Amino acid sequence: MSVLVGFDTRLVVQGMSGSAGAFHAKQMVEYGTRVVAGVTPGKGGAKVAGLEQIPMYDTVEEAVRLAGANTTVVYVPPPAAADSILEAAAAGIRLVIAITEGIPVRDMVKVAYVLERDYPETILIGPNCPGVITPGQCKVGIMPGYIHKPGGVGVVSRSGTLTYEIVHQLTALGLGQSTAIGIGGDPVKGTDFIEALAWFAEDPGTSSIFMIGEIGGDSEERAAEFIHANVNKPVAAFIGGQTAPPGKRMGHAGAIISGGKGAAADKIAALKAAGIAVAPTPAEMGTTLAKLLA
């Protein structure tokens, strides 16, 4: 069992004719993901080198109607990414995974608003995220597939490479993953920790959870409360940016301590108060969960 993606996923790649889209589409096909279509406006009917077997369409609507796509991954550059997300939602796609980094906040405020108002069934993951993988079944995104291993740990993270770090540590310890979800580092995003934690809490294939947060906002504090009240599985966590200075944006648009809010210490305190094991360093993420399960 798993959440979000699996053997049933029929994926359309938005922006497949671009260099990032083409490269990762190939990687996903190699991993075994069922990529059923590519979309780039104006490229309908064209062939993408190395992906000749996959039909290209001008619109997501065609990818849904003609190729039966039920999930999309967005590699479209920032100026057109918000438009691509809304196009997918309007075409009836229920799971939109947006990899694109650098979408203006103003655009995402509007996307989040329209999704909530008109497409409440549509799940958006990201943007600015590594994607979602159910090891051994389906990889949607940019993560290196080979470090993963099927198993029972649900991973949810605001950071890309730190997700690879935890997955690598877990696999080395013999702990496989049910699904790893990168929710992304932007201040306005689709799925937040609480939704992902709720899915893992209900998923029979997930027996424990690892959560990676970072400075900025108060999602981790709210997640801690949610876990305390609703999650009966072992949860371990790590918070990046413990030594970050206030007022400086640490790469991710959302990773900034501002107005005295969003510091790592407050998040760690909230997690510990909720009974969650917090790894003291990023090198001890895997062992922190392993100890909990021993």
Added chain:
Amino acid sequence: MKIHEYQGKQLFQKYGVPVPIGIPAMSVDEAIAAIPKVQQQAGTDVVVVKAQIHAGGRGKGGGVKVAKTRGDAEAAVRAIFGMQLVTHQTGPAGKKVQRLLVEQGLLIERELYLGMLLDRATGRTTVIASTEGGMEIEEVAAKHPEKILREAIDPATGWQSWQSRKLAKQLALTGGAVRELDKFLGALARCYDDMDCSLLEINPLVLTKDGKLFALDAKINFDDNALYRHPELEPWRDPSEEDPQELEAKKWDLSYISLEGNIGCMVNGAGLAMSTMDIIKFYGGQPANFLDVGGGATAEKVTAAFKIITSDPHVKAIFVNIFGGIMKCDTIAQGVIAAVKEVGLKVPLVVRLEGTNVELGKKLLAESKLDIVTAADMADGAQKVVRAAGGKS
């Protein structure tokens, strides 16, 4: 991106947000020439001389002076221009004042606070207002949370007049000031949205004795991801406000932030880069920078990144921590080798590689015969680099 107060006020003016009459000056002479002009245009002898630096807390640091006569104003200009202004945001070294704003003095009845920013919990741009103008808003929030008023902007309708009336009531504004506030907020909300702001702060927003509202200060930050839509902002960038390494990094589209320590870091991914700083500090070291080379970096970009790190004279050791996903370890290795060949390697270099093409990357580094300390994992690398930099452990 941040801009100066006087630039912010020019932008406000364009949107119809009322600001006092003022003239910016880039030299003492310009500032002194501006004094009689402001006095004449405003019809008052009282002027305010304000240091233009990006940091807050200028008043407390002595960077803002009210002058009642032309002579006093000239003295204020001479005192402030060129001073090393220290505030709680500049660090102990302070910031040299090279720009001034000479502004009309107002007869102030009340000082309020007004801010506009994204509320991440709701995903809405939100107006923050308070009767406690002139104070640090963080302090007000901590001591008197009930005095912080919030009003979210609906993305479909934009700011609405009823919201102004509601806030006016809460701020105890009456009569003509209610309509003034509505015009003020409507204009400010349009400015925020059009210009892709990430923060607008007016502290204080003043109500004058004759019942008018003015933005006495203007702090504006823009969303860096949206700057491509606003080429008109580029001339407003003040290079003297930016760190030279950060400027160079920007050219290469690298995410770099200067810090106080002596261990240079090169990492891929923002989360891993932050955590690398954390683990260095955990083992007793001090990071000299945050540097995320990003996902799809080329060897040239890696070389540029490496050169930026080595150009910081405080750096005593370097830690390269890479978990290749999109980023391939051999690309990192090639970039590092090319950089060392070009600029040499004067400090110890610790490298930890993992992920895509890791074996190829390690092989390239070994064959290069460079003096590199390899690390098995993140903790091993952090301990080795802290030791190499002369820290503890």
